[in-house]
Amino acid sequence: MVEPVGTDVTIYxxxxxxxLQNEKGLVPVEAKAEFISRLLGAGLPIVEATSFVHPTxxxxxxxxxxLMNLLGEDGRHLPVLVPxxxxxxxxxxxxxxxxxxFGSATETFAQRNLNRSLDEQFAMFxxxxxxxREAGMDVxxxxxxxxxxxxxxxVPVDQVVSVGKRLxxxxxxxxxLGDTIGVGTAGAVGTLLDAFNEAGLADDVLAVHFHDTYGQALANAYAAYQHGVRTFDASAGGLGGCPYAESATGNLATEDLVWMFRGLGVETGVDLGQLVETSLWMAEVLGKPSVSRVVQALG
Structure with missing residues (x-):
């Protein structure tokens, strides 16, 4: 796991x-490479580059x-998803x-997303x-x-904990820990984190990944921070969404998360101005405005 130096939290x-995986129009590979380079230049310590999923x-x-070849040596150090x-x-x-x-806490999503049962996914992974691990990779x-x-x-808390711990x-x-359809609330975040702690997984090995379907992503991130979690997944400009919830507005926007932490006096290592410029640039590439409230305010 990458350990950024001189920061209080890690934004993943x-x-x-x-x-970008949810965008219907294909984004040129050169634009993706520039996007990643701009994000790294803004000080984001970890940028998940892509996924080696079947193109169909x-x-x-x-x-x-x-894309990874275009990124050259920098690309070797960036995480990628493998199914x-x-x-x-x-x-x-x-x-x-x-x-x-990428595993599932539920039977139905495991079948739909992985074509495996809840238990069969572990045999695949x-x-x-x-x-x-034998090759020296971090997972x-x-x-x-x-x-x-x-x-x-x-989803029953004990089921989520069982699946998460096995993974x-x-x-x-x-x-x-992913709130894939954005239905979590701050109280439920604390309850699940408590359960993972009781099962032997401390906050320092946990990260949180919130979607903003009901406008709760930032509150949930704050609850996780108060609990002791220090790694937060976020998406520049709030890019993304969830195909399983029609009202989903995407991932927690990185800019909104950085703004919150700035107000708390928490060091992220991210240059907010450069990040906003990057999201405005990507919004032009995609031909649609950013949903990040901070990007809208500062852009």
Missing amino acids: EVGPRDG WVPQLADAAE NERGLDRALELGLEHIAI EPTVVRA RAYVSMCWGDPWESA YDLGASQLS
Whole structure:
């Protein structure tokens, strides 16, 4: 796990992967490379670049290998999502150092997103993680649908903890808890974090990944910070969304998160002005305005 120096929290930027993957119009690979370079230049310590998913699943990310080659040596140090061993093979061929796996806390989403049952997903991920660790790679694990599922409604806390701990115990250095459809609230965030702590996973190995469907993402991030979490996933300009909730407005905007931390006197290491400029630039590339309130205010 990357440990930024001189910061109080770590912002794990997911815009180039989680943000752009939902865009219907294909973004030129050169623009993606520039986006990543601009984000790094703004001081973001970790930028998740892409995913080595099959192009028929996510056409937007079909250029993953080309993108990583364009990024050159910088790209080797950036995390990428891999769905299985085939994705890992592609990451290994490029000499990458950090991968992430993406699991589900619910049966229905596991079937729909992974074509595996809740239990079968671990058999798919285990050899991927083992091989990655043997190759000296760092592995991050995501668990989705932590606070709610569009088919199964509320997800039992003990079920989320069980799945998350199993994913982490495969050999991950960090577990990111995802509010995939944005239904979480501050109280529920604290409840789940307490449960993970009781199960043996301390706040320092946990990250949070909030969507802003109901306008709760920033409040949830604050609740997680108060609890003791220090790694926060966010997307520049609030890029992204969730195909499982029609009203989803995307990921927590990185600018909004940085603005909140600035007000708390918490050091992020991010140049907010450069970040806003980057999101305005990407908004022009995409042909639509940023949903970030800070970008709207400062842009």
